Ligand code: FES
């Protein structure tokens with residue numbers, strides 16, 4: 001079955017016709033050609049595909065496209081302004097929050113959601129917020145540090 | 156070689172390519188923008204381990220609406236391999252492992268490609284199979300490769316096909332039996348480690364397109380030159396007609412060095428009349444059809460004299476390499492070279508065996524096999540120390556290999572940080588030989604230490620080349636032949652050029668590696684990149700500097716010795732004249748076109764044969780110490796702190812080194828406590844991150860201590876030595892030794908799952 005939906009992504013409104021079985025991840029990647037949300041498992045286990053759906057972190061591989069009708073979505077592409085990087089992105093660069101980089105967009109999205117809930121999270125809270133984001137390079141310690149530094153700089 | 160006070164070298168330096176990765180740029184598998192012309196490939200993999208196979212319905216699949224091409228082993232009957240061709244591109248009549256490709260399809264959409272695969276029916280006629288080393292070595296075991304002697308490259312291995320022995324490396328010295336007979340203490344033990352998966356977050360994939368003569372491949376691999384050679388040979392394409400451009404690599408750890416599905420992508424793209432084809436594996440396919448790391452069984456015997464000196468060691472390391480040893484051959488040489496652990500033992504007998512079974516092909520993972528071997532050696536040393544009533548630290552110190560020790564006839568050990576590594580980690584966690592408290596409650600704590608060494612080798616006939624071009628368009632563009640897989644390779648190159656030429660880092664662009672920039676038979680070194688690229692790079696920058704200065708010296712009619720480059724300007728120390736290099740490149744100086752400078756540096760491994768000690772370049776030293784807490788009632792284990800030290804010679808980018816170390820610590824915890832690739836009748840049943848958990852932030856120790864030790868390597872760039880391939884060596888054993896100190900229970904099999912620990916604690920009480 002097909003559905004006509006409209007939603008906003010990174011501040012832009014889009015209208016699309018989607019199949020009922022299509023996931024949000026597929027729509028973002030193939031229809032909208034945004035590659036920031038990554039494919040890592042399609043079973044909700046890795047967080048590479050994380051996006052913000054009305055401000056909440058979701059695994060976009062687990063969300064069916066028709067469900068996002070009317071919603072607001074943010075992917076990593078929408079994190080930075082036109083010129084400036086988001087403070088989280090800067091901090092990831094400065095503090096080695098990136099190794100191979102494949103997990104980074106998902107990490108940034110989870111971090112962004114965390115910082116909008118708690119402006120100065122403790123290390124424990126950061127660990128907890130990232131538990132659904134796998135990093136095979138094992139960069140967790142530096143990712144946590146990047147987020148911590150960014151949160152301190154932000155105020 | 157350290158002649159100037161480094162100003163960028165040795166300072167924090169971020170990853171240069173990080174920015175694009177953080178903004179979602181499209182450079183990984185599945186990202187490539189190729190428009191509506193793009194076709195999608197899917198592969199049919201065998202679901203049985205050993206069987207005769209017959210495919211039906213291939214013609215129907217070809218005729219399906221939207222299917223562009225279908226290939227099976229009938230059409231392309233090719234063998235595959237870098238050294239010995241013991242794999243097939245596509246199975247013909249018989250499969251020897253579950254996950255072996257049977258057919259590949261290209262279609263208008265992934266769904267149509269799936270539908271085409273579903274149309275193909277596979278009739279399996281099961282044959283007897285072996286899945287573990289014991290069964291494979293049994294007298295009447297079914298043979299995995301009975302016709303192995305006919306495979307191209309058979310002369311590269313020491314094999315016994317009739318016993319399923321794929322390859323063997325021996326390293327002996329002295330008289331082990333006599334020394335063991337003299338020893339005051341002799342201990343014999345067996346240790347094992349489970350097979351694992353590399354499991355990079357980016358699954359395998361890429362895009363291929365036939366463009367006139369040229370077959371283009373956009374891949375995410377670590378060794379594009381090796382892949383070009385292997386794919387070209389399998390498909391009978393002249394290597395100059397095959398061009399591989401590497402894109403970002405979303406983690407490799409060794410799984411994207413050797414060819415796996417890339418050859419199938421290349422094969423199917425030759426059938427689609429110039430339309431590009433994309434392949435991107437699902438996570439389940441990645442688990443079921445890409446390499447595993449081989450399981451280890453180590454039988455270790457050591458003899459100690461009454462002075463606490465290890466006088467003899469015998470070790471047999473058996474590796475279950477599944478249906479292919481090809482990717483593991485070089486690794487076996489490293490295993491043999493590290494086979495004694497970092498100890499100077501006068502009588503040794505090291506045997507490294509690769510055993511064929513009907514499981515997935517094996518490939519090494521970072522320093523995993525060396526780490527697994529140290530899982531055995533370093534627990535063994537603790538057991539031996541206890542037997543002799545010695546402190547495990549003292550026993551190690553007494554037997555360590557030292558700088559100046561003659562290890563092989565033509566290899567003398569260099570100055571090294573072995574002892575510093577162990578001492579620093581011991582200090583970091585406050586290790587002591589005795590348990591520091593009585594187990595009164597259900598939770599007990601213990602500390603353990605372990606050391607490690609890992610041979611750095613240079614594969615024979617491989618080279619590294621760097622070309623720098625400075626011109627008005629791109630300022631300084633750099634062509635290299637290595638690939639950044641997240642270890643900071645591009646950052647290192649940028650940092651080194653910026654330092655040596657004294658130019659702003661924004662001027663420097665490192666281009667993704669493109670085999671088209673090099674001769675068809677170019678074989679690039681793909682490990683020890685810091686060392687090999689570093690050497691080539693130093694040559695190239697020296698030549699670049701010479702060219703720029705000589706140009707200006709002619710122009711100014713001043714001797715070159717007056718001139719230097721300082722912060723982007725050529726200056727004369729004699730006349731105080733200055734000229735911005737930017738101006739020189741963009742506008743030229745005086746008449747004529749602006750100049751273009753181009754300089755190349757090459758590092759070549761010695762053209763010797765590949766006997767063990769000829770490929771050995773140096774050893775990387777590591778040390779680990781762990782503190783754990785174990786709940787005696789539940790078997791629940793927590794790693795409280797883990798210290799890891801590595802001797803990197805000279806830390807060119809100290810924070811980068813620490814990042815690698817911390818990553819190695821996390822991976823070590825993951826594979827020590829969580830990971831095990833499981834099979835049922837040879838078919839992987841670890842298929843996702845539920846059935847194959849890897850470490851998350853919840854598994855991090857409370858404290859991580861990354862420790863950088865710097866004993867310069869005289870031949871390395873600025874005294875530096877490679878690290879990223881060696882970071883895990885010793886960690887598992889430190890955890891194992893800590894568990895023993897806490898509980899008195901010795902775990903000799905990896906992984907140490909909660910269940911295994913619980914069972915061991917119960918059996919003990
Ligand atoms: S791809 Fe969505 S959680 Fe892994």
Ligand code: FES
Nearest residue numbers: 100101103135137
């Ligand atoms: S940086 Fe490689 S997966 Fe996280």
